[in-house]
Amino acid sequence: MKICFIMYPWTRINPKQDSSIRIIHEMVLRGHEVAITHPSNLTIRDSVTLSLCKTIIRADKVSNSIPSFYHSVKFKEEMRPLKDFDVIFMRDNPPLDALVLNFLDSIKDDVFILNAVDGLREANNKIYTAAYYDPERELIPATHVSKNIDYLLRIIEESENDKMIMKPLDGFGGSGVIVIEKSAMHNIKSLLDFYINGNKERSNYVILQEYVEGAEKGDVRVLMLNGEPIGALRRVPAKGDARSNISAGGSVEKYKLTKQDISLCKKVGEKLVRDGIYYAGLDIIGGKLIEVNVLSPGTIKDINKLNNVKLQRKIADYLEGVVADIEVQKEANL
Numbered sequence: 001m002k003i004c005f006i007m008y009p010w011t012r013i014n015p016k017q018d019s020s021i022r023i024i025h026e027m028v029l030r031g032h033e034v035a036i037t038h039p040s041n042l043t044i045r046d047s048v049t050l051s052l053c054k055t056i057i058r059a060d061k062v063s064n065s066i067p068s069f070y071h072s073v074k075f076k077e078e079m080r081p082l083k084d085f086d087v088i089f090m091r092d093n094p095p096l097d098a099l100v101l102n103f104l105d106s107i108k109d110d111v112f113i114l115n116a117v118d119g120l121r122e123a124n125n126k127i128y129t130a131a132y133y134d135p136e137r138e139l140i141p142a143t144h145v146s147k148n149i150d151y152l153l154r155i156i157e158e159s160e161n162d163k164m165i166m167k168p169l170d171g172f173g174g175s176g177v178i179v180i181e182k183s184a185m186h187n188i189k190s191l192l193d194f195y196i197n198g199n200k201e202r203s204n205y206v207i208l209q210e211y212v213e214g215a216e217k218g219d220v221r222v223l224m225l226n227g228e229p230i231g232a233l234r235r236v237p238a239k240g241d242a243r244s245n246i247s248a249g250g251s252v253e254k255y256k257l258t259k260q261d262i263s264l265c266k267k268v269g270e271k272l273v274r275d276g277i278y279y280a281g282l283d284i285i286g287g288k289l290i291e292v293n294v295l296s297p298g299t300i301k302d303i304n305k306l307n308n309v310k311l312q313r314k315i316a317d318y319l320e321g322v323v324a325d326i327e328v329q330k331e332a333n334l
């Protein structure tokens with residue numbers, strides 16, 4: 001198959017840790033044609049959506065070592081129409097530039113894009129989880145999204161628990177996630193004002209969320225492929241921090257999903273597939289869904305190492321299956 005990764009620049013990859021390079025390596029090992037490009041290279045010429053791509057030149061032998069593959073790979077640079085690929089894999093870092101989705105809209109009926117353009121549009125910030133239909137309060141912690149300071153102050157005052165979590169709507173990597181305490185109420189109005197009105201150009205929404213007990217011991221990252229969990233690990237926050245993100249200093253541990261986690265993954269997985277979110281990273285604490293990461297979730301290398309597996313093989317198997325199904329459909333429609 002021909003696959004194009006729309007991603008962060010090749011030079012920014014750390015081959016020892018990066019997840020994208022593991023998927024790319026597996027695709028190259030299997031003899032697929034792999035190109036990479038960056039959102040800034042997207043172009044439209046005479047109604048055709050193209051991108052300046054770096055296509056990996058097929059080598060006689062592909063190294064099994066990912067760092068040596070990374071360092072030895074050779075590219076051919078050329079403008080390529082995106083609809084000539086079988087698969088487009090979005091692996092760019094958040095935050096997502098909505099204009100990228102407009103480029104992809106023009107080819108979404110011709111190419112299998114993961115995640116689907118409409119799914120990315122819907123799930124690219126934390127409203128996606130906050131608005132999850134959960135009448136029994138089983139799946140997500142009590143969550144409020146607003147930019148109305150009086151409303152948010154009232155919620156904090158009325159809360160039964162002393163602690164709550166506050167976070168920006170479109171943050172990532174743990175940035176701006178803080179614990180607020182009712183007992184320190186004199187700071188809260190100023191904090192809310194800063195989070196909401198700190199950026200002079202435009203005001204921001206904030207999320208106020210029930211603090212899920214047990215979060216001090218870490219959260220669980222689950223990689224979901226086509227609605228099924230394919231791997232997980234526990235992330236433990238650094239001492240003195242409430243955030244488990246690895247980029248915020250968290251460390252990783254082996255983790256086996258509990259019955260409650262599996263049941264959550266099943267329910268969430270069905271919705272993800274319906275929404276075209278074929279590949280995602282869930283953040284779970286105490287069996288509750290905290291976040292769905294739809295853009296370039298990492299941790300493949302850590303899950304592989306902790307469990308002696310190669311998740312990139314599952315991803316490659318899945319993509320090969322999707323492309324084979326599309327071929328069968330095309331034949332049937334001829």
Ligand SMILES: Nc1ncnc2c1ncn2[C@@H]1O[C@H](COP(=O)(O)OP(=O)(O)O)[C@@H](O)[C@H]1O
Pocket residue numbers: 141165167171172173174175177209210211212213215218219237242243244245283285290291
């Ligand atoms: N409701 C919560 N209760 C306890 N801890 C939380 C809660 N929400 C977030 N956290 C902690 O903060 C981290 C980052 O929050 P998250 O919503 O995943 O945002 P980000 O996009 O920055 O990763 C989580 O991994 C978890 O450790």
Ligand SMILES: [Mg+2]
Pocket residue numbers: 173174245283291
């Ligand atoms: Mg997270």
